[in-house]
Amino acid sequence: MRKHVSALALVAGLGFLASPAFAYTVYVSNEKDNTVTILDSATMQVTKTINVGQRPRGITISHDGKFVYLCASDDDTIEVIDTATLQIVDTLPSGPDPELFVLSPDGKTLYVANEDDNLVTVIDIESKGVLAEIPVGVEPEGMGISPDGKTMVNTSETTNMAHFIDTATHEITDNVLVDSRPRFVEFTPDGKEAWVSAEIGGTVSVIDNATREVKHKITFEIPGLRAEAIQPVGVRITADGKKAYVALGPANRVAVIDTATYEVQKYVLVGQRVWQLAFTPDQKTIISTNGVSNDITFIDVATDEPVQSVTVGALPWGVVVSPN
């Protein structure tokens, strides 16, 4: 692992030698067996599995790639994993039952959804202090932040709203109603739209960040599949802002959407109960976690074809890829 990282650094240092399959490190949280699986994105092989806290779900990484942050939901804490040693080196005070979180663009602040307490907890990573607790709707879940870091959006699953929060004042400025059980928020790279998936509603609401109104609602239809099985969860949008990927849960597919027309271009068949998604930093690959089939799928972003599925731990939930 160590060797791998330094080799990468060397390649980077030599000035971006053209490499068709740049190797990044992929981290997958496995909800059921309390582990994180580590893979090499180039070989698509598991390199290591580490034990973590109970019920690991939300996972993200510091912008310098040095630390992975992991929600250990049943331990009511966020674990900090040193990516060099793969040891848990620290914990952050998350509040009870953390599920999902988002890191501020400057990498200093972590915004955590506390499902059991109808709160969003704001944590200063450096001091490990709680900066604020923001009361939101029932069962806060999805967390997104605008690229300028000024607006944070939380979704509450039973209240069915996207709460827009001013990160300077830590106060809610707008509450936008969306469909049932909103799960995830993703801003477009230009910060103009927030995409909110609704698991039970079966839709993705595109919210205009200027007017804070739903400007479009994306629906899904898959021949031969009943509507109830289409349950949008994870959403990712390419860095150029042109394509969006939406994980459709028990529909076992990832939808590829043209962000200009909001039309679904393709449904990529992956594994069972596809949950979350992550791009590799070169944007050539997007990876899905397929909970029920205990694997992840590497999808080629150029062709939107599934390339390979790799078995990881039990009930893979979240995925993050190292930035370097």
Added chain:
Amino acid sequence: MKSMVPNTLAVFIGLFLASVNVCAVAAQEAAPQPKAEAPAKKPEKPTVDIKLGYLRAYEPQLALSVLDVAPRDEGVAGANVAINDNNTTGKFLNQKFTLDVTEVKLDADVVPVFNEMVAKGDRYVLADLSAKQLLSIADIARDNGVLLFNVGATDDSLREEDCRINVFHTAPTRSMLADGLAQYLIWKQWRKWVLVYGSHERDQLFAEALRRSATRFGGEILAEKEFKDTGTARRTDSGVVQIQRQLPVFMQDLPDHEVVLVADESEVFGTYVPFRTWIPRPVAGTAGLTPSGWHPASEQWGGTQIQNRFAKTSGRRMLSKDMAAWTAVRIIGDAATRTQSADEKAIEAFIRDDKFSIAAFKGQKLTFRKWNWQLRQPIFLGDGRSVVSTSPQEGFLHQFSELDTLGVDQPETKCVLK
């Protein structure tokens, strides 16, 4: 159109907050002012009260196992958690929900108390009553524009020959419960059953639902036997000694089978059947593997969250009736949220809309059967400790909704809404 109203409000709140820098909760508490008078300054609406009534027939009842004695607040506790949930949402929209509980004796005439509730202004009433009691108030409710939500009665008759246009059912029916169980037994390829049932009316009704499920899904009931209630005390110090001897004798003349089905809603003998059968066989029905609308140990589909919330609020685990009541209150709450109003006509129209659905920790959206206003829902199968499975089972298909493989389907319904 539906999303227009809330979004407009959200923008108003946004503008207000930007200028005055007060949080949304404070906005609700500020003195109400009509929007038209000061549109630029005070855009918030006055807090709207939405009152819900809860009418229940209750008396303490014994059970064969003390673990099965119904908690004092069964059902009501679920409604209260949903009221809290509605109010958490309501604080963003200036809506306040309250619950008013009225209790009568088990076989009481409920008409006078219901009339009082109507007079008080209750327009949404959760009913945890017998079928007979519910039927006695259904038409009074209809004539007064009151919507009833049946959270307790599993009687199919209330959804069939005695169905009413103003009665919504969040509790599943006996036929839905029996079908959920039967599908699982068929999936297991355990098709040969014997049926033992109690001598009270509700036991016979569940036995009938099990017979119907057998015919529907290809189970075979090889023999049946009635266990007569001779009025024995349910708890005696040395009772277990006798039961251990009596039960096998009761069952020894039944032909060989794969599963024993028990229909004993009256708690006379059912709990005694598992492990005391003549031949070693699994037990299902009202004892052993039991179908239900909710399970206190379900943690799937976000269930952990409602379970934690419920346990924290009520100090016990969440039961099926709690979930039926929670769901009913959430249906009204969601309609009020999305219509942005407490207007009864708007709320009713929203609930009756083709697009209406509610999320209730069962893995998919729940919708109403429009032919009798029964809420479609998966059925949990569990023992006393954990969830074994949920139905509909894989492979039981339906042209419209797989949830309609559970219970009486539209082509068979006897319901004519009035």
